[in-house]
Amino acid sequence: MVRPRGTDGSLLRSLPWTLGALALSIAPHIPYLPIWITTAFFGCTIWRYTIEKRRRMLPSTWFRALLALICFLGVLATYSSISGVGPGSALLAVMASLKLLETRKRRDQFVLLFICIFLVMSSLLREQNLWSLPYMIISVIVIVTAWLRMSAAKSETATQSFSTGGRLLLYAAPLAVAMWIFFPRLATPFWSVPIDTGRATSGLSDTMSPGDISSLSLSNEVAFRVSFDGAIPQPRERYWRGLVLTRFNGRTWTGLEPSVSASAQQQIVVSGDPIAYEITLEPTRQQWVFALDMPMTWSLPKTFMGPQQQLARPVPIDQRIAYKAVSYPEYRVETEISGLYRDWFSSLPDNSNERTAELARQMRAEAGNDRDFIDAVLRKFHNEEFFYTLEPPPLGNDPVDRFLFETRRGFCEHYASAFSVMMRSVGIPSRIVLGYHGGEINPMGGHLIVRQSDAHAWTEVWLDGLGWYRIDPTAAVAPERIDYGASDAAFEGLGEAWGLSAPSQLLHKLSLTVDAINAKWNDWILGYGPDTQSRFMEWLGMQDPDWQKMMLTMIGLVAGLVMLISLMLALRYRAPAKDPAAILYRRFIRKTGLEPGIGETAERFARRAIQTNSLPPGLIMSVTAAYHDVRYGGADESALVRLRQAVGAIS
């Protein structure tokens, strides 16, 4: 019986680099991958390395096939689909792990390195940050080094491979930059595949249940950045409209899936001056598009206005997008609501929050008309002992009752919900708008930063002759929240409470600087799209830039650069200058008319030359003697002079 043999250890020189490249390219995916894939990958990595190091056997074909089947089913079960970046990168990670177990030959590693490249690419599709570019470059350097290690000679050290890889990347860099600048960008995509729907939403939730969570997480993550064409509007005008909730089941407010409404935009009647701005929205993985209340035009393709004047797209926003919009802070939504719709917007579940309903009916009767009633409710919030807090107590059943009559502590959601329920109790149609309010001005970049902590909820009520009218009950409770915005309020409080005003101011300045750099990076590098590109082309002096002109410029530039690089390579590989003695001796050989044989010494050649009588023997002897002196006589300049004279004497 032949004992099966283990690996021969021949991959030991390249395998660590390949494994390193794989680990580097999988790392950005780890937060999104199910834990079993990450475990499987690192398990396989360590296993494969041990096999190579200890000269063990690779697992059998059957075992690998079984493993492959299990992993494929696992991916299918986790994602229930195999298209998109999420399942795609999970599959790539699984493929890499399995391929590792059957990597036998040097060249099998090509597949692994190609998987690496695709993994790097898909991580870029998923997320683009300030650090994405340096990280990508490091990954590419390691991949290239691993690639060179595969075919490197035994004597070549890893450092040499690394520097060769780095050198080739340096040559490639100008080509890449030229192509990146001039390659025409498309305005519309060829196809739209959701990039990643597997991840939880990072922005607003689609529903609102005040009282269920007892505290709001104050994430400082940026939701979007806004740069205004003109002056930045006052904090109280900065209502960033998002989605609208219309149904209440006693605990939770829900909305409808976004749908197109042709009339929604026509209902808006504007007055006053428009505000033009550009929003760079971080990926939300939701369909809602945010804009200053109330948007009239927006530059985002395929984006529509829903029946509740909310903006949405048919596909989730899984990439950072930038769009221009024009909004009118002074507007009215003039629409007639009658019959069914009126009931719909004022419906409440039976037998819930009954004390609230009772109170509302009583206050309405006292007020006499709807507007006075609204004022009375807001006054109640303002005058009575209601508190604005980010950590309210949980509310349990009949949350509105408990909130209004017992706890009286809450944030925007609680007030919006309570207000809305009170309106509905007396038959006034109302709805809840979720979005952001406020934002912080970054003095370095001149833009507005709206963070997740700026999330806000307010209400809209429908009144005869006024249409849908915005009312923010939170403003009645915590006017400073509306006047200054959440970030400023939180920041001031925090700084003073800890007595850390000065250092935290400094820290804050620093974070604003990073934010300004990030914004510029987003605008010019990550957001380099058709518009930015043509603006840049015009700045470069191109008349009416179009894709043909850009393509031609790109080809010309690349051709020029390639010639330059080719020249540099040729210089690298040129022969070193011959020494003068060799040149002189070469001239002497030509004069003799003979061809020296392989391994023929100067002395033998001289003898042969004398025999053929091609030159006077004396000359041949003097040249040969001088040549010998130059070669073997030590560092003596005079020998070279003699050789020059001797050769010169021939002609």
Next chain:
Amino acid sequence: MSSIPWPFPSPGAFLGSLRAGALARVGRWARKRQGTDPATTKLRPGRVYILPTGVGIVFAIMVFVMLLGSMNYNNNLSFVLTFVLFGIGFISMHQCQRNLVGLELTFAGTEPVFAGQAMRFGIAVTNHSKSARCGLRLYREGLQSDIHDLQPGESKVFILAVPTEHRGWITLDRFGIRTLFPFELFRSWAWLHMDIRGLVFPRPAENPPEPPPTMVAHGHRQHDARGEEDFAGLRKYQEGDSPRHVAWKAYARSGQLLSKQFAGADTSSQWFDFDDIPVNDIEQRLSVLTRWVVDADRTLEDYGLRLPGTEFEPAHGETHRRACLETLALFETGTR
């Protein structure tokens, strides 16, 4: 049930034959274009060819797919990645070709072999440039040398071991040097047509008939079993003298090689005669003769060789052996 032979070649075989045909045509074209190369040839840029490898084609497809993806998602960092990879591919093409240009190839000689053994053609490759040349390999249809790197100024002999079948001259009319450096995306190569040949001796017969008996040439006396002869004197050693007749004591004294001479020596010698071999086939006869020569050379006996038209007097030594084997190798081939 007998299987009906499929009348068409399999796709693989068909593609293979297409490729072989194309290669042969291109080879002929290159030969005509380049002519016969001198024994020392420097690779000019014009004769270094380059094509993408299979890996290179897959890489190109991958970069194209990445470009489409980047365009679709307007993802600027993946544009960067795509263009960097494109740049790497482009640079590696130039680097791959530069890796060969300027190399100097010199025929470094070869040793005769017996038919069936591999003829080892040595080609010295010299790197005259300031940069190292990596991953070089010589090849001929169906075989290749080891891979070597050449440091600046370095010269190495690459061995092409060509299997031999028949006696006579074997020519290496065409060979190539190629490299996949740096990324195996491109294969760069140059064809060389040097006038290189090596001599193949006939294959020594496996089971030869008994060699003819040792004969005593011009022996005047009966010599006894001990083989003692009359010592006649010393003369200067000549090539072919038996080492047993060297006067080693005299050598130790004077440092001069002298051979003992015997009067009326019984120089035991064999005659190997082409016409005496009891087989009909010429090649087999040559094969038997080769075996006898090789064996006789090992036993240090004098031997003579008689071929139609050629005769070697009994002698011994490397020159004699070589002359005999060369004659056997080239017998009736019409070449020298």
